[in-house]
Amino acid sequence: MKSVRLLACLIGFLGLSSIGSCEDDDVVPAAERPVPVSYAQTQCADRWGQATSTQQLEALARAYLQQQGIVASDVYAARTGQAAVCAACSCPTGVILQATVRQADLQAVLDMGFQRL
Structure with a gap:
């Protein structure tokens, strides 16, 4: 009977210690969290x-x-939109570029004309 009690205590201890050992190692810091963004390619005004x-x-982006x-x-880039009927450099081609960036880089890419998805 003592061995059964000892075994039950040991199993309980191991179960609790495994729960208690769960660290936040798997949690991605906020600045590193991936954020999906997109950019509508232009006729000739893209920074790259x-x-x-x-x-x-x-590759260029x-x-x-x-x-x-x-x-x-x-x-990833794909022709998903309609090309604008205009010849200005800022007119969209209908190609959309999608990517994932770190949260820390989000404002920088938004300033470049990307949009958060």
């Missing part, structure tokens, strides 16, 4: 220069953001 394909846009100290992940 002109791109003739979605793959080139992804990623490189430009990296030069600015911004880490962008999940960078």
